Amino acid sequence: MTFEETTGSVLTPEAQVALDRATGSAHRHHDLLSSRAFHIKQSAVRDVFDISIQPGLVSLAGGSPYLQELPLDELADATASIIRNQGLAALQYGPGQGLAELRELACDVMAAEGILDADPADIVITTGSQSGQDVAAKVFCNPGDVVLCEDPTYVGALNTFESYEVDIQPVSMDSEGLIPEALRERISALRAAGKTIKMLYTIPSFNNPSGITLSSARRDEIVQICRENNILILEDNPYGLLRFDGEPLAPLRASHPEDVLYLGSFSKIFAPGMRLGWALVPRHLFRRFYLACEAVVLCPSPLTQMITAAYLRDFDWMSRIRDSRRLYAGRCAAMLAALQDEMPDGVSWTVPDGGFFVWVTLPEGIDTYPLLAEAIEAGTVFIPGTAFTPGDEPSSRLRLAFSAVSEEDIAEGVRRLAPVIRRALAAAGAS
Amino acid sequence: MTFEETTGSVLTPEAQVALDRATGSAHRHHDLLSSRAFHIKQSAVRDVFDISIQPGLVSLAGGSPYLQELPLDELADATASIIRNQGLAALQYGPGQGLAELRELACDVMAAEGILDADPADIVITTGSQSGQDVAAKVFCNPGDVVLCEDPTYVGALNTFESYEVDIQPVSMDSEGLIPEALRERISALRAAGKTIKMLYTIPSFNNPSGITLSSARRDEIVQICRENNILILEDNPYGLLRFDGEPLAPLRASHPEDVLYLGSFSKIFAPGMRLGWALVPRHLFRRFYLACEAVVLCPSPLTQMITAAYLRDFDWMSRIRDSRRLYAGRCAAMLAALQDEMPDGVSWTVPDGGFFVWVTLPEGIDTYPLLAEAIEAGTVFIPGTAFTPGDEPSSRLRLAFSAVSEEDIAEGVRRLAPVIRRALAAAGAS
Structure with missing residues (x-):
């Protein structure tokens, strides 16, 4: 191409x-x-x-x-051992929610990020966090519904939302991330125009593409604004642990379990080739989200889940x-x-x-x-x-x-x- | 559960x-x-x-x-060798269309089924054929559009189509599969009722759940009916090679490359745990389908694609x-x-x-x-x-x-x- x-x-x-028509690609x-x-x-x-x-x-x-820097030889051995000893499970269909062990390990990852109360029962393993975005749009958005996002935001999420005919409305950032006043004004203007706002899609830490991080001081306020306006927060946090200095900032989800549908990814802390991420879903939304995940892929790959679980369990991934x-x-x-x-x-x-x-x-x-x-x-x-x-x-x-x-x-x-x-x-x- | x-x-x-309301699961x-x-x-x-x-x-x-009967030890060795020697490609993001080698090998599989003219350029590797069904519904179906299917048909496809608010219309089968006259009548009745019919979803060989196979004699006629009515055929053929005796029946796609969007699966000829299938897409529909696949998962797993390619290349999979x-x-x-x-x-x-x-x-x-x-x-x-x-x-x-x-x-x-x-x-x- x-x-x-x-x-x-x-x-x-x-x-x-x-x-399409002009180039002859209009067809029957x-x-x-x-x-x-x-x-x-x-x-x-x-x-x-x-x-x-x-x-x-x-x-x-x-x-x-x-x-x-991945230890390829050791990963090769670990994977071979999974196929040799648990091959019939690794190569067969698995549970639609994902393997229990990997969901538990995802809780450890989230604990390192500052989410201390995650329950493996509230997690669905997804085919990358891209699939989590796709399913969130499917479950929440009718054509014409508004999803608010940062200006600028992740191109893959934009493409996914556009495939559901969502009205994507970017909200201004400054060097401390989303501007609360700009968010409030945008919500008011959209409501006044009769729009239905469903979600705020946000990458609060090291936003893709801008690198900007939502400051601690603003995090509660952003959640508060969304709660007051009954807007679900879709928090995408693939880079959360990759802060250059100091501790990671606690995700929005950390103190607000009922306001935030949290998307994690194993791509940046392990390897994108696994195509695995996870969604930590508020309990009252779990069943809807889980069923929609299942309708998309039946189940995530047990093999790549078992490899990822082995990596998080047996390797010094934090180091x-x-x-x-x-x-x-x-x-x-x-x-x-x-x-x-x-x-x-x-x-x-x-x-x-x-x-x-x-x-x-x-x-x-x-x-x-x-x-x-x-x-x-x-x-x-x-x-x-x-x-x-x-x-x-x-x-x-x-x-x-x-x-x-x-x-x-x-x-x-x-x-x-x-x-x-x-x-x-x-x-x-x-x- | x-x-x-x-x-x-x-x-x-x-x-x-x-x-939901009665059980208190109605929520804000x-x-x-x-x-x-x-x-x-x-x-x-x-x-x-x-x-x-x-x-x-x-x-x-x-x-x-x-x-x-899978040769687990040899598969373990082959996989270890992929991670050891090509790990940086296997574990990284890959092309959205899927790896060229696996697309070529999918053409070999289709050749064994009777599709002799498949071009790897027209193939997208999908996250199982379930994902192919999901993307087809996304690309072709507005809410209320009709998808025709066999009565009975695969429950996973029904769930997927229903998630797009498709009007699913089952068409009667007898022991030779879909009844052409019933298909014609249903199309006429739906058209008369002002319905928009987009696709016929069919599992012509060893239908799930009935086990019924569309007879050779009827195959061209079914395609002809759909062509006359400008209905795209979504042919799902996961079991095609698993005919107990004799040669596989040629899929509908074999003689009708422009009428049929063909879904294949590596789950039944290799292993479901790879979560890999493929779509062979009529060229005039390819770009739309491919972009929608990308919006759902970015790319299929390079690792499981490389393992599947190794299996089809280096093992006697036909035996x-x-x-x-x-x-x-x-x-x-x-x-x-x-x-x-x-x-x-x-x-x-x-x-x-x-x-x-x-x-x-x-x-x-x-x-x-x-x-x-x-x-x-x-x-x-x-x-x-x-x-x-x-x-x-x-x-x-x-x-x-x-x-x-x-x-x-x-x-x-x-x-x-x-x-x-x-x-x-x-x-x-x-x-």
Whole structure:
């Protein structure tokens, strides 16, 4: 798939239909498509995922975790032993809720994050936290219902919500995360317009793509606002343990078990290839959520669940988390230093306390989307800001990921990106 | 979860809401649920899956494949070698479409089934064929749209379609499968009533639960009827290679690449624990389907894909299929013989040519659902017929699975079931 073929992501559904017709892809089954089918977009991240495989390219695009420190030989032995000794269970269908042992271990992970009262009975193991987002949208959202989210937010969640024809409404952040007053105002305005608001989707710690963390001081207030307005909070916390220094901030779920449907992921603390995450569901919503999970995949893979359980049970995973935090902190510092060295005046960026991403802001009026092709030409790649908000408005932002690239390559990638940005600023008369 | 707690499956959505309110499970988030959430039911098969774990019970309920003949030691070694040598790819995110090698191997599997022109570029690897059904419903069905299916059909597909508020319309079968005239009449009647018909969901070979196979003579005609009426065929073929004698019947997809979206599964030819299937998508529908798959799970597990690819590449999987066919044929014969020996007059059953299931019919007016509790009491378990049609009408049918139980246990299970059925017939004055 070439880059040009994947730029459907910036088309409106109507424009896509027009393009389909114009390019002859209007066909006799066209009328069979659901109206939601026209809202399902190519993920810009996935576009670039394909491109990034080009040799020689320094990819600052994909937010893949660094796996090189995984003890592969020991994992190979542990997995072989699972297949040898428990193969008939590992290779067969399993329970729809997920294995009890893994649900218990997920409680240990959450305890390390600050959630101390999680009960394995309230957990469903999901096929990655992406599947948790999909099921949440399915269970809660009718077409046209509002989901509030941070501006910017995770592109995969946007694509999932759009596939349910949700009206996604981004709420402003500052350097301390979601702005409570902005949330209140948005809710009032939407209510006044007769809208039904179902959820707030939030990544409070090390937001993807901005790297911004919701401050402790604001956490209770955000929950309070949602509770007063009967809005369920869908908290996505894949990076929670990856804070560079100090203890992780307690998730919103920690003190508010009935207000928050919490999504965890084994992708960043173990390995994305397992495709496993979990949902900790308020008890009064559990049965609905669980049945919908089952209708989507019957059950998660017992094999990858048993491997993940073995990793969390028999390996010193917390020590690897500590190593990862140091590694990611070093890479983040390398990226911030390179930006400082290379970027022209007029360009600014966030300074994250954890996670995988730095969010770069160019002067207003510069669209970063067309710069992507130039960056690839120059040997690096990023994700344009437009991917991280609903709709197709141009954005003067871009996301840089530091998680999967060495400090040297980070510096080289930023060095290759800088002239592209300098030219854009010059063309815009901004420098 | 007790049996009583899971009988929500027979409630209408309205009755479920009433029950929620009466039992105090009406809560402040109740109004946040989507209308589709009320259509998501507990799978009767999964209910019984939990129950079947009781020691001493002979389960004729679950359609699990027989895995005892898998070469676990060799699979353990192959998997260890994947993690040792390709671990960084196996444990990382992968392409949303699935690995090229596994898509190529899926083409080999389809070639053995009679589909000779499949192109790996038209395949998406799915998280089990359940996920393929989910995505098909997402891409094609608006609430109220009709999906036609066999009467009876797979309970998991019914649950999935119901979660999209699809109007599921079962079409009669006889011993040769779907009746073309019945299909034509149903389409006319639905069209006359102003309904929009999107798909025919069909399991043409060894239908779950009936074991019935659509005859060769009818296959083209069914496709022709759908083509004339612009109805997409969703062909689900998990058991296609498991024909007891002779060559597999060519799937509908074989001669009709543009009419059929074909779902394959690695669960029955390898292992359900991988949670992998595939969709072979008509090219004009590919992009929509692929993007929707990505919105659901980002990507299938590279690890389980690599294990499955290794199994299909390096092991003599066709020879294991031949062994499985003999084994399942023997078990089916044992079940038919036991039914012949034990069942009273007035009870009849299908004689399948392959697959996992026999479908038993009691005299009209006897509801098999209440018999389930008695059967469990007697030490065996089946799936009541009502699970395999939309709605909650009582059914005088039941499904018996012979795939996962030894011939001796099959005989014992039927022997335990017989008095339950005899009592029901006596109570109904039918014998």
